[in-house]
Amino acid sequence: MNGSIDVSLGQVAAALALVALAVAISSWRRAELERDIVIATVRSFVQLTAIGYAIKLIFDADTIWLVLALLSVMILFGAITARSRAKKVPNAFWPLLIGLAAAAATTLGLVVALGIFEPTPRYLVPVGGMVIGNAMTASAVALNRLGDEVGESRAGIEATLALGATAREAAAPFVRRALRSGTITLVDSTKTTGLIFFPGTMVGMLLAGAEPADAVRLQLILLYALLGSVAISALVATGLAYRNFFTPAQQLRELGT
Amino acid sequence: MRAVRDHGPVLFELRDVSLVRGGRTVLDSLSAEIELGATAIVGPSGAGKSTLLRLLNRLADPDAGSIAYRGRPLEHYDPLALRREVSLVPQLPALLPGSVESNLRYAAGLAGRGLDPGRCLGLAGLDPGFAARDVGELSVGEGQRVMLARALAQQPAVLLLDEPTAALDHGARDAIEATLGQLRSELEIALIIVSHDPEQARRLATRALRLEAGRVAACGPLEQALA
Numbered sequence: 001m002n003g004s005i006d007v008s009l010g011q012v013a014a015a016l017a018l019v020a021l022a023v024a025i026s027s028w029r030r031a032e033l034e035r036d037i038v039i040a041t042v043r044s045f046v047q048l049t050a051i052g053y054a055i056k057l058i059f060d061a062d063t064i065w066l067v068l069a070l071l072s073v074m075i076l077f078g079a080i081t082a083r084s085r086a087k088k089v090p091n092a093f094w095p096l097l098i099g100l101a102a103a104a105a106t107t108l109g110l111v112v113a114l115g116i117f118e119p120t121p122r123y124l125v126p127v128g129g130m131v132i133g134n135a136m137t138a139s140a141v142a143l144n145r146l147g148d149e150v151g152e153s154r155a156g157i158e159a160t161l162a163l164g165a166t167a168r169e170a171a172a173p174f175v176r177r178a179l180r181s182g183t184i185t186l187v188d189s190t191k192t193t194g195l196i197f198f199p200g201t202m203v204g205m206l207l208a209g210a211e212p213a214d215a216v217r218l219q220l221i222l223l224y225a226l227l228g229s230v231a232i233s234a235l236v237a238t239g240l241a242y243r244n245f246f247t248p249a250q251q252l253r254e255l256g257t
Numbered sequence: 258m259r260a261v262r263d264h265g266p267v268l269f270e271l272r273d274v275s276l277v278r279g280g281r282t283v284l285d286s287l288s289a290e291i292e293l294g295a296t297a298i299v300g301p302s303g304a305g306k307s308t309l310l311r312l313l314n315r316l317a318d319p320d321a322g323s324i325a326y327r328g329r330p331l332e333h334y335d336p337l338a339l340r341r342e343v344s345l346v347p348q349l350p351a352l353l354p355g356s357v358e359s360n361l362r363y364a365a366g367l368a369g370r371g372l373d374p375g376r377c378l379g380l381a382g383l384d385p386g387f388a389a390r391d392v393g394e395l396s397v398g399e400g401q402r403v404m405l406a407r408a409l410a411q412q413p414a415v416l417l418l419d420e421p422t423a424a425l426d427h428g429a430r431d432a433i434e435a436t437l438g439q440l441r442s443e444l445e446i447a448l449i450i451v452s453h454d455p456e457q458a459r460r461l462a463t464r465a466l467r468l469e470a471g472r473v474a475a476c477g478p479l480e481q482a483l484a
Contacts, residue, residue: 158316159351159404163364163411164341173354249336251316254278 005208016041058121067121071108071128075100078132082140088147090244090253096139099237103135103229104128111225127225130201134186134226135233142182142234143241149174150245151255158252167246175238182234190223199223266292267328268415268447269313274322276308276471283308284319285471295441295448297458299483300468306451307348309468310417313449314343341368344413348420350392350400357395357403358388361410368411380444381406382436398429405436415447416440422457434460455483 019041026033058066079097086092108128117123150157153174160170193199201222205215245253269291276284284305291313298306311317312324315336324331331339352360358374365372375385381402395403401421408416421437422430438461440446452458458465458479465482467475475482 155347155349156351156353159347160353162314162316162340162345162347163407164337164339164367166337169367247318249315249318249332251318251336254317 055121055125058125062121064119064121064124067124067128070125071104071132074129074132075104078136082136082143085140086143086147086241088151088255089143089241092143092147092241092244095237095240095244096136096143098240099139099233099235100132100135102236103233104132106232107131107225107229110228111221116221127222130222131225131229135229138182138186138230139233139237140182141185142178142238145181146174146178146238146241149177150242154252161250161252167243167250167252170252171242171245175242178238179234182238183231186226186230190227193219193223266294268293268326269449270325270328272323272325274309274312274319274324276305276312276317276319278308283471284312286322287468287471287473288322289466289473289476291449291466292464293447294464295450295462297462297465297479298449298451298468299453299455299458299465300474302453303470304468305471306453306468307419310345310419310449310451313415313417314340314345316340316345341411342413343415343417344408344411345417346401346404346408346419346421348423350395350397350404352392352395352400352403352407355392356388357390357392357406360392360403360407361388364407365410368413370410370412372410374410377406377410378403380409380436380440382432398425398433401425401429402433402436405433409440409444413446415449418448418450420451420453423453437461458483 019037022037023034025031026037054070058070075097078100079093082096082100083093086096089095108124108131111117111127112119112124117127150171157170157174161167189197199219199222202215202219205218206212247253267290271287271289271291274284274287275282287305287309298309300306308317312319313326313331315331315334318332326334326339326343353363357378361374361377362372374388378385378387383399383402383406387399387403392400392403401424405418405421418437422433425433434457437448437450441448448461450458450461452461463479464477465475465479466473467482475484
């Protein structure tokens with residue numbers, strides 16, 4: 001897995017031919033996505049180039065503090081992004097932030113403690129980025145679902161509260177389903193990995209000239225780490241967020257007040 | 258403490274209770290006493306009847322004013338214990354997924370009561386065979402009776418009923434009304450029934466609290482309050 005390849009800017013520019021094809025298809029079939037495709041292309045170039053320089057800086061500096069700073073910023077932006085998809089959950093930011101931080105800390109802590117990866121920037125930065133990205137998606141999906149479920153089931157939740165159940169008991173079925181919906185996408189894609197699609201890490205390693213066996217093993221490690229991180233983030237985010245629907249007197253809060 | 262009648266007939270005492278929701282005044286400086294027995298809360302739609310009912314077992318709190326239950330301010334009670342003693346049956350059935358019996362058992366368990374499913378169902382006018390039924394198979398009328406049976410499984414002292422027959426046809430309505438009348442005589446449960454129908458209030462209650470636009474229009478013996 002020590003293979004390394006050189007990719008020139010010319011090669012990247014050549015790949016834009018495929019973007020041009022996408023724009024042409026959109027224009028031809030009037031999908032009205034041309035503008036979005038161009039924005040996506042420009043943004044991906046700018047963002048990835050910037051993060052590439054940042055990663056190079058961190059690799060060169062070779063200090064754990066810069067890694068932690070970068071991961072903290074990713075967690076912060078992850079929580080802000082996920083919050084915009086969980087609008088129906090009151091004060092969703094903190095549950096998301098804590099969920100992402102817990103997922104990152106536990107996952108990275110375990111892979112280092114178990115001796116899977118060395119605690120160096122070369123491993124922690126890319127793995128941390130993948131973990132946080134997947135955890136963000138999972139917790140956003142989970143809280144989005146939680147917001148929908150609680151909104152649609154207010155009568156049922158109040159009927160359960162009216163029996164003297166706690167907020168936790170009344171919300172339990174919805175928290176359970178939200179956790180499930182946040183986690184299931186990755187579980188399903190993990191089931192079909194290798195059959196229907198090749199995951200990114202493996203593709204990247206094969207392209208970079210690695211042995212297929214190495215590429216597969218590293219991919220498996222990452223998939224397993226992601227399963228753990230996704231479950232942790234969805235568990236923590238839903239477990240904290242449901243409380244925001246209730247008052248300390250175990251009342252369901254009025255929405256929009 | 259204002260009230261000295263700890264064992265008097267007053268169940269709820271409301272003083273200057275106000276509540277605003279979405280910029281609208283739902284309850285406006287409402288003061289009233291609700292006594293033991295059967296009281297109907299009547300008034301036109303939007304008068305604040307259901308909102309008032311939800312305040313009595315603290316599913317919501319007023320923005321201003323105070324409510325006392327048996328002489329003690331509501332906020333001095335543990336809300337969970339209060340809700341098991343003052344049980345609210347909402348307007349439409351909202352049962353937990355599963356069997357009728359599992360719903361009864363859940364409610365009884367929360368209140369720390371033993372359960373005789375047949376008796377609870379019987380009190381709500383249902384055959385004991387309903388215990389095994391899945392709640393998804395019930396009609397609205399049957400569901401509403403199971404809601405009543407579920408509340409009774411907690412052996413509450415007060416039943417708050419929000420338009421208990423609004424969603425039902427005449428036959429089911431008459432059956433529920435007969436059941437409620439029987440409950441009063443058999444179990445000595447205090448009933449507080451929200452109804453938009455003065456005739457139903459006459460059939461079920463001995464006292465009435467008439468609301469209009471969030472204020473008390475009349476409160477007292479039935480005919481007097483409904484006049």
